[in-house]
Amino acid sequence: MNPGVRVKTFKIDGLDVAGREDQTVLDVATEHGIPIPTMCHLEGLTSVGACRLCLVEVVGRSRLLPACVTPVEEGMAVVTNSERLQNYRRMLLEMLFVEGNHICAVCVSNGHCELQGLAQTLGVTHVHFPYHYPDRPVDASHSRFVVDHDRCVMCTRCVRVCNEVEGAHTWDVMGNGANVRVVTDLNEAWGRSETCTGCGKCVHVCPTGALFEKGHSVAEMLKKRQFLPYLTAMRRRQ
Amino acid sequence: MKTVKSAAPSTDNRWRIVDAAMRRLGFQPHALIETLHVTQETFGFLDEDALRYIAATLGVPLSQVYGVATFYRAFTLKPKGAHHTCVVCTGTACHLKGLPEILAALEAELGLSPGGSTPDGKAALMTARCLASCGLAPAAVFDGKMVGNLTSATALKRIRQWVEHES
Ligand code: FES
Numbered sequence: 322m323n324p325g326v327r328v329k330t331f332k333i334d335g336l337d338v339a340g341r342e343d344q345t346v347l348d349v350a351t352e353h354g355i356p357i358p359t360m361c362h363l364e365g366l367t368s369v370g371a372c373r374l375c376l377v378e379v380v381g382r383s384r385l386l387p388a389c390v391t392p393v394e395e396g397m398a399v400v401t402n403s404e405r406l407q408n409y410r411r412m413l414l415e416m417l418f419v420e421g422n423h424i425c426a427v428c429v430s431n432g433h434c435e436l437q438g439l440a441q442t443l444g445v446t447h448v449h450f451p452y453h454y455p456d457r458p459v460d461a462s463h464s465r466f467v468v469d470h471d472r473c474v475m476c477t478r479c480v481r482v483c484n485e486v487e488g489a490h491t492w493d494v495m496g497n498g499a500n501v502r503v504v505t506d507l508n509e510a511w512g513r514s515e516t517c518t519g520c521g522k523c524v525h526v527c528p529t530g531a532l533f534e535k536g537h538s539v540a541e542m543l544k545k546r547q548f549l550p551y552l553t554a555m556r557r558r559q
Numbered sequence: 560m561k562t563v564k565s566a567a568p569s570t571d572n573r574w575r576i577v578d579a580a581m582r583r584l585g586f587q588p589h590a591l592i593e594t595l596h597v598t599q600e601t602f603g604f605l606d607e608d609a610l611r612y613i614a615a616t617l618g619v620p621l622s623q624v625y626g627v628a629t630f631y632r633a634f635t636l637k638p639k640g641a642h643h644t645c646v647v648c649t650g651t652a653c654h655l656k657g658l659p660e661i662l663a664a665l666e667a668e669l670g671l672s673p674g675g676s677t678p679d680g681k682a683a684l685m686t687a688r689c690l691a692s693c694g695l696a697p698a699a700v701f702d703g704k705m706v707g708n709l710t711s712a713t714a715l716k717r718i719r720q721w722v723e724h725e726s
């Protein structure tokens with residue numbers, strides 16, 4: 322451990338834990354095997370606190386805090402799994418389901434989807450909100466990849482991996498409110514992008530079937546993520 | 560000192576206003592929002608050429624420029640599907656020389672108001688703060704071409720030509 326970095330001691334779900342001051346609540350919880358659901362967070366990318374699934378309670382504070390971007394503090398008492406949090410997390414997932422068009426039965430990622438997996442783990446049995454059925458496009462102009470915006474949950478992992486790891490910054494987020502969408506370059510056909518290197522990192526970090534490789538049918542798209550910790554480690558050595 | 564590297568999208572003099580804004584801010588990526596504002600005010604909308612030019616000159620990724628340009632309501636992208644654009648100048652000189660009457664005529668005759676399009680969506684009407692052609696007031700730009708001493712009759716005629724031609 323770097324001697325210049327201070328250590329903070331605090332509690333997670335009653336357990337005494339310690340973390341470096343540059344760690345987040347999520348980091349320390351993960352180290353201690355305490356599960357906190359996450360979606361936009363991905364080890365190796367900057368955390369942005371977009372999805373709010375990792376919300377935790379901190380005793381003495383009325384606001385819920387996203388564990389993935391909350392730095393550890395001396396003496397804090399974190400609660401990761403109260404009834405209230407479970408309700409909020411299910412509600413968030415339900416909102417994601419109604420906001421897009423998630424039809425698992427016909428999806429390339431069926432069975433390997435993080436959204437589907439979270440819904441199962443957190444016990445989303447039915448959806449209490451009306452479905453929006455938004456009109457969202459599919460772009461299959463790239464020779465190897467497809468983006469189906471119906472299945473996008475706006476986690477922005479693709480945007481971050483493209484910018485932070487590949488260095489191309491082909492993806493970004495356009496619009497605001499209910500009209501947000503990930504775009505390539507000037508919202509042009511992906512296949513005509515001048516900046517895309519075709520590396521496929523975005524496809525493999527995508528938690529759902531929004532980004533996938535051509536040539537896969539229902540349930541066949543397996544995402545391979547080992548490149549991310551590998552590249553991070555290799556670059557640190559340079 | 561950094562100078563403008565990529566060539567302006569056209570010989571339109573208004574690009575000098577955009578260039579001056581970028582130069583004033585040292586061609587830094589953080590000049591993006593200000594540059595978009597100046598471009599919007601000067602041209603009345605942001606089209607693909609403008610976004611590409613600004614991205615290249617400030618060294619900002621295309622998708623980021625697009626993200627910023629679509630996030631803020633202050634910016635108008637060239638409407639999708641609009642084959643023709645008319646940008647009327649709302650500067651002081653143009654206002655005093657009869658712009659309100661022209662706008663009223665477009666509204667009454669074609670149902671066209673600033674920010675809107677003709678019913679078929681083919682022609683869009685937009686406004687710019689000053690087209691830097693005050694001597695020609697009232698001025699408007701029809702599909703990139705500056706037209707001075709505009710009257711309601713000439714404005715109507717030009718837009719009607721587009722609409723009829725397209726149908
Ligand atoms: S994982 Fe923390 S906000 Fe998404």
Ligand code: FES
Nearest residue numbers: 648650653692693
């Ligand atoms: S006021 Fe119209 S061009 Fe300047």
